[in-house]
Structures are given as C-alpha cells and as structure tokens.
Amino acid sequence: MKLNHHITIEDIASQAGVSISTVSRVINNTAPVATKTKARVLEIIENLGYKPNLFAQGLASGQSRTIGVLTQLIGSPFYDVMLRGILRGIEGTSYSTLFADGSWDAKKDRIALNMFIQRQVDGLILLDGHVAAEDIVTISKELPMIIIGRNIPGLEEQCIPFDDFDAAYKATKHLVDSGHRRIAHITGLLNHNDAIDRREGYLKALKDSGISPDPDLIIEGDFTEPSGMMATEMLLMQGQIFSAVFAANDQMALGARLALYRRGLRVPEDVSIVGFDDQVPSSYMIPPLTTMQRSPLEIGEKACQALLNLIHNKPFELPEHESKLVIRESVTRRL
Amino acid sequence: MKLNHHITIEDIASQAGVSISTVSRVINNTAPVATKTKARVLEIIENLGYKPNLFAQGLASGQSRTIGVLTQLIGSPFYDVMLRGILRGIEGTSYSTLFADGSWDAKKDRIALNMFIQRQVDGLILLDGHVAAEDIVTISKELPMIIIGRNIPGLEEQCIPFDDFDAAYKATKHLVDSGHRRIAHITGLLNHNDAIDRREGYLKALKDSGISPDPDLIIEGDFTEPSGMMATEMLLMQGQIFSAVFAANDQMALGARLALYRRGLRVPEDVSIVGFDDQVPSSYMIPPLTTMQRSPLEIGEKACQALLNLIHNKPFELPEHESKLVIRESVTRRL
DNA sequence: AATATAGATGCAAGCGCTTTCATAAATTGA
DNA sequence: TCAATTTATGAAAGCGCTTGCATCTATATT
Incomplete structure (x- = not known):
C-alpha cells in the first residue's frame, strides 16, 4: 500500500518525454493521442502508481466526480438498503459518494444541500425528506438529480415516487x-x-x-x-x-x-x-x-445509474417501482 | 436556496477594497487583521453568501476537510448505527464524510482506501474489515486514523477494539x-x-x-x-x-x-x-x-470526535467499550 | 502535384485559493 | 526623538490539473 500523492502529471510527462497536455489527454481520453505515445504514458502511470489529484482536476474542470446522497436516517433499514444499492451502482466508476443525514429535519436538509453545493457534487440523490419542492426545482436547474420517494411537480422525469x-x-x-x-x-x-x-x-x-x-x-x-x-x-x-x-x-x-x-x-x-x-x-x-x-436495493442501484447517465447527458431510465404482497403466516382466513 | 458558486474571493476583496490575501486571512483566521477590516469583510461575505471553493482551498492547502469512513456492509444494523454516531460526531463541523463499503472483501477495502487517499481525506475511520495490519500502519504514518473493532499492534492508541x-x-x-x-x-x-x-x-x-x-x-x-x-x-x-x-x-x-x-x-x-x-x-x-x-452510537460519535482532535493534533480520548448483558425473556432457569 | 483535412502535440492561460516574503504603518522603549 | 518591534496589508508565486489555440506532420482528395 503506497501513498503516492506526491507524483504529479509533470513527473509522468517528463518521464514520457511529452507535455502534460498529452498526459492529461490520455488520462481523460479527451483528444486523440498516438497509440504508441498513449501506451508509453499509460505504462509510466502504472509503474509510478500515479493518481491524478482530484482537487486540481476539480478546480480546473469544475467537476468533482462526487455525488451527494441525502438520506433521512441512517440506521433505518429501508433506506440503508437503498444506500447499499447506490454504492453498488457507483462501484467501478470513478465517482464517490458524499453522505449526509437529514434526520427528517428540514433545517438539516438545507445544511446538507448547501454542503453538497459547496463541495460541487456532480449530481445528487435525494432519499425522501422535507426539502421544499421549489428548492428542489431550483437546484435541479443547475445540478443533475434524482429524487427517490417523492414526486416533484415539473420534475417527474427525475423522480422515483413510491406506490x-x-x-x-x-x-x-x-x-x-x-x-x-x-x-x-x-x-x-x-x-x-x-x-x-x-x-x-x-x-x-x-x-x-x-x-x-x-x-x-x-x-x-x-x-x-x-x-x-x-x-x-x-x-x-x-x-x-x-x-x-x-x-x-x-x-x-x-x-x-x-x-x-x-x-x-x-x-x-x-x-x-x-x-x-x-x-x-x-x-x-x-x-x-x-x-x-419493496425493492430498495434495486431502486438504489438503478437510481444511481440513472444519475450517472443524467450527469453525462445520456438517456436514462428510472426503475419501475411496484410493491408486491408477500404472503407468509401472520394472516388467517376469517369466515 | 441559492447556488452561489460563482462568487469568488476576488469579488469579496474588491467589494471590501482589500486584497484577496486579507480576505483569506479573515476566513481562516490565519493572521491578525484589523478589527474594522475584518468586520467589513465578514459582512460582505455574509451579504453575498460567499462560500469558499473547497477545491481551490484543497489544492492550495492540501487539506480536504473530508474524512473517509470505510464500513463493511451498509445495511448491517450494528455498523449502520455506528455510522449514525459518526455523522452525529461530525455535525456542526466543517468536515464531511466520504463513505465506502468494503463488503468484507479485502480487494474492495484496498480500492476504497486508494480512493480515500486520492481524495486526500484528512482522516480515516476504519470499521473493522480485512485491511492488512501492515497497510494500516503504513497509512497511519501519513494520515490520522481511528480503527474501530480491531487492535492493530503498534497502533493501540488509535484503536477501539471490541470486547x-x-x-x-x-x-x-x-x-x-x-x-x-x-x-x-x-x-x-x-x-x-x-x-x-x-x-x-x-x-x-x-x-x-x-x-x-x-x-x-x-x-x-x-x-x-x-x-x-x-x-x-x-x-x-x-x-x-x-x-x-x-x-x-x-x-x-x-x-x-x-x-x-x-x-x-x-x-x-x-x-x-x-x-x-x-x-x-x-x-x-x-x-x-x-x-x-453494545453501544455503537456512542462509539461512532466518540471515534469521530477523537479523529477530529487527532487531525488537529489535540489530545483525544477513545471511548471505553464494554458490552453488557441485557436480560429479557429468552432464557429460563434450568434446575 | 497542389491543396484540403484530419491527427498529434505543445504552449500557456486559467481554475480559486493559500502562503511566503516584502513593505508600510503603528507602537514601543530608552 | 530614533531605532527596534510589532501589526496590518499586498504582490505574487504556486497548488496540479484542463483546455482553447496554434503549430506541425501525415494522409486523403482531386
């Protein structure tokens, strides 16, 4: 386990004999780079264990590669399973999740939302909560978001209401x-x-x-x-x-x-x-x-994938949510 | 709800008729500033709803105001309650939490740890898990951390083992x-x-x-x-x-x-x-x-506070952890 | 063969902040 | 009163990256 936060894009560039622009391009796949050059750069990156500094990336690009998740009460089974779904949906991507807990308190919700905005999350998942609908609409104009468990007028496409x-x-x-x-x-x-x-x-x-x-x-x-x-x-x-x-x-x-x-x-x-x-x-x-x-795991995972697509302006699909009756042994026929 | 991420320290500086250095100093309390100046700057910050860009701060200062929390299985009651404790411990501070789920899988633990390092968390809380003790020791040399549920040799002061x-x-x-x-x-x-x-x-x-x-x-x-x-x-x-x-x-x-x-x-x-x-x-x-x-809520909260103190080089105290028997009705005397 | 076009790369200007260093102003002590 | 401090402030150099623009080479088109 190494903590190479000291290696920068410049180290890679000089070792590879190219400019930092080129290195940046191979990292982000943002412009064509000669196959040979690309391979060489990639190899050096691998060898040195270079990891781009996310602050620098974020500052330069305005993207944080972070999504914010506002839950209402961590420790509450239904929502927790949804969180697990979200984590599952994000697995393997370069995104991470910032969590906050609103505790069903509108004030805390706002604090959390402000925190997310300040941290420039690229997207937001709201699990229920008491945030005012108009605030949600305002925010959604600048920030991709998926709202679970509510139906916000004018934002139906991004809502996964419960039945x-x-x-x-x-x-x-x-x-x-x-x-x-x-x-x-x-x-x-x-x-x-x-x-x-x-x-x-x-x-x-x-x-x-x-x-x-x-x-x-x-x-x-x-x-x-x-x-x-x-x-x-x-x-x-x-x-x-x-x-x-x-x-x-x-x-x-x-x-x-x-x-x-x-x-x-x-x-x-x-x-x-x-x-x-x-x-x-x-x-x-x-x-x-x-x-x-209900299927919180699936909802969480699909919601997360939808958000990721939304962030990248790709078409997305929200999960269907339908509860179904599970018959076990706590009900008897009464004649 | 406003999303003023466009206001920068320069806006504040020019409105207040001072340099950005001065604004930075009043924000961070990092050097004496004349009382009057400070008041004026603070007022303008308040009026404009200015919030420093955390990426810029992070890039310049090397601090992220973020702590990483590695849990093992979100949705598992005992740990979830501990997470709630952590969130409670962080409430009101300027720190936020980045969550990751190791799923009791050493590989995922490593991925999560790398993510945390890349995101330059200022501190780390490990909830159990299979991370190799030597890796923990390595990381702990550069990063304040608290380990819950394990006892790492040589790092006893930062561990909260269970009984x-x-x-x-x-x-x-x-x-x-x-x-x-x-x-x-x-x-x-x-x-x-x-x-x-x-x-x-x-x-x-x-x-x-x-x-x-x-x-x-x-x-x-x-x-x-x-x-x-x-x-x-x-x-x-x-x-x-x-x-x-x-x-x-x-x-x-x-x-x-x-x-x-x-x-x-x-x-x-x-x-x-x-x-x-x-x-x-x-x-x-x-x-x-x-x-x-057991008392996961308390452990989580105290662990978080301890970590915050550790980050700031202040003395800290770890919670005592002792389980106690709760006698209810599932045991009978047998003669 | 001449021209247009696409591909590959570098330069350099930021992104918004922190922090060192230098300087100017105010205070102190004798 | 003058040198020595102390206090308050600004200029500017980064932090490590992205990206628009310019340049140059190789390939395609007629």
Whole structure:
C-alpha cells in the first residue's frame, strides 16, 4: 500500500518525454493521442502508481466526480438498503459518494444541500425528506438529480415516487379478502407523505369493499417498534374489537406483535397482521410476517445509474417501482 | 436556496477594497487583521453568501476537510448505527464524510482506501474489515486514523477494539449460571476475528465452569438470519441434545428462534437463547431476546470526535467499550 | 502535384485559493 | 526623538490539473 500523492502529471510527462497536455489527454481520453505515445504514458502511470489529484482536476474542470446522497436516517433499514444499492451502482466508476443525514429535519436538509453545493457534487440523490419542492426545482436547474420517494411537480422525469397508496390498498385488500372486516391501522408519522398515502390506500380499500372505516381503529404511530406496540396496547385497552392490524411498516408490525403476545393473543388465530416494507427481520417474526415487499436495493442501484447517465447527458431510465404482497403466516382466513 | 458558486474571493476583496490575501486571512483566521477590516469583510461575505471553493482551498492547502469512513456492509444494523454516531460526531463541523463499503472483501477495502487517499481525506475511520495490519500502519504514518473493532499492534492508541471475548464469556456464563450445561453455539464467519473471539469466550466460559465443550454443538453461521436458522435445524436434525443456544449475533438468534418455532419447541421453556448486539428487533422477538448490548452510537460519535482532535493534533480520548448483558425473556432457569 | 483535412502535440492561460516574503504603518522603549 | 518591534496589508508565486489555440506532420482528395 503506497501513498503516492506526491507524483504529479509533470513527473509522468517528463518521464514520457511529452507535455502534460498529452498526459492529461490520455488520462481523460479527451483528444486523440498516438497509440504508441498513449501506451508509453499509460505504462509510466502504472509503474509510478500515479493518481491524478482530484482537487486540481476539480478546480480546473469544475467537476468533482462526487455525488451527494441525502438520506433521512441512517440506521433505518429501508433506506440503508437503498444506500447499499447506490454504492453498488457507483462501484467501478470513478465517482464517490458524499453522505449526509437529514434526520427528517428540514433545517438539516438545507445544511446538507448547501454542503453538497459547496463541495460541487456532480449530481445528487435525494432519499425522501422535507426539502421544499421549489428548492428542489431550483437546484435541479443547475445540478443533475434524482429524487427517490417523492414526486416533484415539473420534475417527474427525475423522480422515483413510491406506490404507497396502491401498496397499502393491496395490503388492506388482502385482509378484506381473507374475511376481515374490522381492520385496525397503525399509521406512520402523519407529517410524512408516505404515511398519509398509506392511510388513504387503507381507507379506499375498505370503502371499495363496502366497509365503512372506523376512526377508532386508526392510531398514529411513528414508524418505530415501540410506537407499534403502544398503538396496539391502546386499541386493546380501549376494548376495540378488531381481527386484523395493518401496520404502516414492519417495525410497527413487530411492535404490534409483541403487544398481542403480552396479552396472550395469538397471531394469526386471534389477530392477523400485515406489515409494510418486508424488512429482513420480518420473515423471522413468530409467525413470519405477511407484508408488502419493496425493492430498495434495486431502486438504489438503478437510481444511481440513472444519475450517472443524467450527469453525462445520456438517456436514462428510472426503475419501475411496484410493491408486491408477500404472503407468509401472520394472516388467517376469517369466515 | 441559492447556488452561489460563482462568487469568488476576488469579488469579496474588491467589494471590501482589500486584497484577496486579507480576505483569506479573515476566513481562516490565519493572521491578525484589523478589527474594522475584518468586520467589513465578514459582512460582505455574509451579504453575498460567499462560500469558499473547497477545491481551490484543497489544492492550495492540501487539506480536504473530508474524512473517509470505510464500513463493511451498509445495511448491517450494528455498523449502520455506528455510522449514525459518526455523522452525529461530525455535525456542526466543517468536515464531511466520504463513505465506502468494503463488503468484507479485502480487494474492495484496498480500492476504497486508494480512493480515500486520492481524495486526500484528512482522516480515516476504519470499521473493522480485512485491511492488512501492515497497510494500516503504513497509512497511519501519513494520515490520522481511528480503527474501530480491531487492535492493530503498534497502533493501540488509535484503536477501539471490541470486547468480543469477554462479552461472549459473559453471555455463556449467564446460561451456565442459569443451570444450562449443554449449550450450543452458532458462530459467525470464522474468518472474522470477532467471530473467533466470541467462540473462544464461549469455550472459556464452559471450561471455567467445568463443562467440557462438545464440538458437535458448535456450528458455523455467517451472521445472517438464514444461517442461524439452518444451523439450528442442523442441530435438531442431528438429534443433538441442548437446552440453550448462544448465537454470535442477534440476527442468527432470530433465525434460531424461527427454527425452534418450526419444530414446535418453545422458547425459553424448551430451549433458551442468548444473542449478541442487542439490535432493535431483538427486543421485539417473541419472546424478547436476552442479549449482549453494545453501544455503537456512542462509539461512532466518540471515534469521530477523537479523529477530529487527532487531525488537529489535540489530545483525544477513545471511548471505553464494554458490552453488557441485557436480560429479557429468552432464557429460563434450568434446575 | 497542389491543396484540403484530419491527427498529434505543445504552449500557456486559467481554475480559486493559500502562503511566503516584502513593505508600510503603528507602537514601543530608552 | 530614533531605532527596534510589532501589526496590518499586498504582490505574487504556486497548488496540479484542463483546455482553447496554434503549430506541425501525415494522409486523403482531386
């Protein structure tokens, strides 16, 4: 392992007996260079282990070979897997990723965005968050970007929205189709659009099935396990009658499951549960959780590739995103 | 949201009627500047929303205001929480983090390290990984770094090793103290030092208690849920007799729990389980898992602060790391 | 054979900052 | 009051690269 940051393009040039322009050209493939010359330069670069100084490159070219990724809460499974997808998408390219965490805080989002701009990232991936749509539009005029999990008016081509409404509809429908009529819903934080969309999907599915939603069966959670547990405890304490729970994510489903266990209620015999996200631990819940599967890894990877193409003005394609129901063992038929 | 990357130090200088040197000095506090002048410059900077170009700064000063973080598998809970700690530690500073994922692959580690060096990070945090100790020592001569999860000879002052041996010892001891004699162990990947240390801790605890370890009760997993499940199924299929399982991490404990469920074995009545890491889903296992708690958030944050101090040649302190047993409901006394 | 064209290379001007060195102004001490 | 400091500032030389322009050679076209 050598740290040759002292070798410069000039060293290469003089050893190869050419000018630094030529060396620069072979590095960047930016103009034709005689085959022989190119080979010689490449060889010397290899031998000396020369690596261009990215600051100098960046300063001269205005490009940073860096993309910024704004996530909302590192340590949150769904997003983390998406990050892994992004890292996978960038692998093998000369780009690197700068990470920042908005923590669902608009102020932090702005700080992060400013940081990215100052560091002159060549592109941006936004994972959800509370950045104002107009700011996104402004920035997108000067900076290639892909927005995951939102749909910004006027920027649809660069957005990968989630199908929260549809997915929640399907999840709820599955319960209805299994014969459940009194289905409780633990929502996510209702200042998050995805939580709202999921609730709407739930409501629509009930209505379409001729069931009039009971507001008492809808409790707001915050996407965490404890909130799922508390929501369920509250339902139980209030003596609400329900045969199924649709949780707006798997974490809350796990919480709900524990609350039921504490009360001696069996899943799915007494209460069925459907989650959302299909996170890894869900398939190891007792019993394994029926949930809506999404494909964050693929989304992250494809989004990253799309961004890279966008940066280079090449045509790009955004991944289709459709959640699908994974039937496991937490739902039973009710006659 | 403005993107003023076009304003340069010269704009500030001319507006303030001073030279760019002076502006540079007030920005960096690198030499005395008359109070009045300083105030004027600062005001203009503020008004114009000027942000120094980091490439130019980096090129001129050789500093990047960036720290590199090499993680092993983004999406893996324990490390992700540590990343959050790091991000928390860097918050409010002028530094940013460059992330790379080694995926427990020495080759990728090297690529990432080269990338970091090329990007001239000012410091490095290594989360575990397979980088050769000698390479680490070489790099550390030129680059401030903190190594988490390993102990590199000659670099002890910059390492935050984990107490895997002790923690595993405690975990196993807890089972022994609860009356268990035939305790199975699902190890992690045995090319990982932490997995080896945990196994050693397990063995030592048994021996110290006068129990001679049964090799048939030790099965290698790979730290994932499915491996924990398969290991347990294998034990069951082989007809091994055991009243407790110590899994080298919580994910495998979850897998083990599902395997037992499938066989109709109750936890903890028939088999007790102890995990390792205290990841969030573990406290929502049915029944909640007894496990070894670690403090990745704190470690990440403190490590980051230590690195920042190290970069600035200030004295620094590494976090103490001690795992502690969290007793929940997956272990029962055996008489 | 004469001219046009494409290919190969070098020169030199930046990119926006930091920092050394020199100089000018202000302060101090005797 | 004058030399010796100290404080404040500017000029200019880089940092290591990219890139437009100019030059020169080799090849193609008629």
